[in-house]
Amino acid sequence: MKRGTLVLNHLKEEYLQPALLESIKQFTDCYPIPENLKDRLPVPSQFYYGKEIWEAAVCAILSGKNLLLAGHKATGKNIFAENLSAIFGRPRWDISFHVNMDASTLIGCDTFENGKVVFRPGPVFQCAKYGGFGILDEINMAKNEALAVLHAALDFRHVIDVPGYERIPLHPAARFIATMNYGYAGTKELNEALTSRFVVIQMPMITHEQLKRLLQCEFPAIKTKYAEQFAALFLELQKKCENSEISSKPLDLRGLLDAVALMERGLEAHTALDMGITNKSFDIYEQTFIRDIIHTRIPRHLEHNQLFEV
Incomplete structure (x- = not known):
């Protein structure tokens, strides 16, 4: 092309x-x-x-x-x-x-x-x-x-x-x-x-719909339910950052995309999100706070076939 x-x-x-x-x-x-x-x-x-x-x-x-x-x-x-x-x-x-x-x-x-x-x-x-x-x-x-x-x-x-x-x-x-x-x-x-x-x-902040489209374009096999959940998770972190509840370090769009790419390869979802988002902060309290946010949206032990069409 x-x-x-x-x-x-x-x-x-x-x-x-x-x-x-x-x-x-x-x-x-x-x-x-x-x-x-x-x-x-x-x-x-x-x-x-x-x-x-x-x-x-x-x-x-x-x-x-x-x-x-x-x-x-x-x-x-x-x-x-x-x-x-x-x-x-x-x-x-x-x-x-x-x-x-x-x-x-x-x-x-x-x-x-x-x-x-x-x-x-x-x-x-x-x-x-x-x-x-x-x-x-x-x-x-x-x-x-x-x-x-x-x-x-x-x-x-x-x-x-x-x-x-x-x-x-x-x-x-x-x-x-x-x-x-x-x-x-x-x-x-x-x-x-x-x-x-x-x-x-x-440049305006990315919207929920734009982020959902970006995820679906980048990962065509991702299920709509989880494209929406990852978009909502990122925007929630963005809001926490704006309210000074967390630093800007974990607010990383590249990190979210990297995490989903790791999940597509078969890595467990929470481990992938730790690598792409949570561990960008080096404060233990902040890491715990971010993991709590993630746990409210992304279930533990999420299987690959639950995330992606096979």
């Missing part, structure tokens, strides 16, 4: 406006990518659910804007960024920020090759040159001086100046999609100069 077709079919199921679907097709037809970059095209294994967010993001990309996806943990920001890259048929560069990230890591730097000094391009340079989507993950963990090199690329100039080399105009298909969580250790507020260069989407 053609890359991006899976996401396109998903968008049809989300009842995205036909005019937007046609504009996406025109975009992908207008900007083919080199053969040597096709291995950078993502093949999504999961999909983001939410028509309003999809329409807002697609309109922004088609308008030439860069996106900042802001929101709490487990809102699907990285899945959504991957989906956007797939639906627009663009090669993806993942740029994970940390305190030691500097300008040369983003743009590129000099290196030795065959006895000569040559320029080794960084991910931002390659996005600009080839029309890729640069996923700026946890952008609010980066130092301001590192992010300053993005200013000319993100505003009306659409260029990257490489000191000592050349001035690179951005490919018309190039876009940057940044993600940021609230309240993580090491994060900070973005400065106004950088924020103004993005259009911002506040």
Whole structure:
């Protein structure tokens, strides 16, 4: 199946406006990518659910804007960024920020090759040159001086100046999609100069119905009863987290999906949920509290054939 077709079919199921679907097709037809970059095209294994967010993001990309996806943990920001890259048929560069990230890591730097000094391009340079989507993950963990090199690329100039080399105009298909969580250790507020260069989407918390659909898509054999129970369990943990009854560590959507995958392999349900959710907290009291919540929804000694169609 053609890359991006899976996401396109998903968008049809989300009842995205036909005019937007046609504009996406025109975009992908207008900007083919080199053969040597096709291995950078993502093949999504999961999909983001939410028509309003999809329409807002697609309109922004088609308008030439860069996106900042802001929101709490487990809102699907990285899945959504991957989906956007797939639906627009663009090669993806993942740029994970940390305190030691500097300008040369983003743009590129000099290196030795065959006895000569040559320029080794960084991910931002390659996005600009080839029309890729640069996923700026946890952008609010980066130092301001590192992010300053993005200013000319993100505003009306659409260029990257490489000191000592050349001035690179951005490919018309190039876009940057940044993600940021609230309240993580090491994060900070973005400065106004950088924020103004993005259009911002506040990612909503996942709903019961969306989570149920995600579980059924990821695990087609799961029985509806337990897809609903796992969705309800996650949302109950989310509520406990919002009320400061537990920390955010066990509120892990990836962990829930990992736990269900372990159950599908035959692992006992409570052991799998311990590995995917409960043990993400290292506080004994909190672990006991979370297990009590799990026990109220998921029976002990749950058999594989009770969870999945065989």
